[in-house]
Amino acid sequence: MPGQLLVRDANGDVVARYFPDYYVSYFALTRWGEESKPSHLLIPVSETRDGCCKPYVIVSDRRGNKIAELESPMGGLFSLFSATPIRFGNGNEYFAVLENNFASDRSMLLLYGRDGNIAYQEILGESCLGLAALRINHAEQLLVGCSGRILAYSQAAPSVTTSKNKALSRD
DSSP: OOOOEEEEOTTSOEEEEEOOSSOOSOOEEEOOTTOSSOOEEEEEEEEEETTEEEEEEEEEOTTOOEEEEEEOTTGGGOOEEEEEEEEOSTTOEEEEEEEEETTTTEEEEEEEOTTSSEEEEEEESSOEEEEEEEEETTEEEEEEEETTEEEEEEEOOOOTTTSSSOOEEEO
16 A cells, blocks of 8 residues: 655644555655755655566655656665756766665665666765765766765766766766
8 A cells, every 4th residue: 555645834734645656655855857946755665566676766746746767776775865966067967866774884876867767876885875966167066975075976078988878987
């Protein structure tokens, strides 16, 4: 049975109830598209598909309407999530999702292209949960906050070996 999505006002009073087609137990607020403030929900789910459980993250509006469904490899191993849209130079737009598991001291960074497919994936050997897009000149830099340090990502310059892959470089 799907879980309820309750929307409360500043006093804690329920102002709306929604029943999405998927179970909502954990979620994070996120920006989507051109939003300047987060108004969408990032919801980790595990659904039975092709005979097995497959983890996904769903981006929905506050009414529970599914906006995007993104495959999350090993997503069932992570318990905390954060996300942000990121726009690198030359019009390259992505949706960055950071998944964290404090108990195993691991995190996973995923960048999804406009088509919803994974364009970049990295397992981080530490607990990371902070995620932000920082505007510098005409492009953005992706900042990932980890235990005691901040990792900065920018789009790598194309080369002969990476011309078809949209690679990132960590500064």
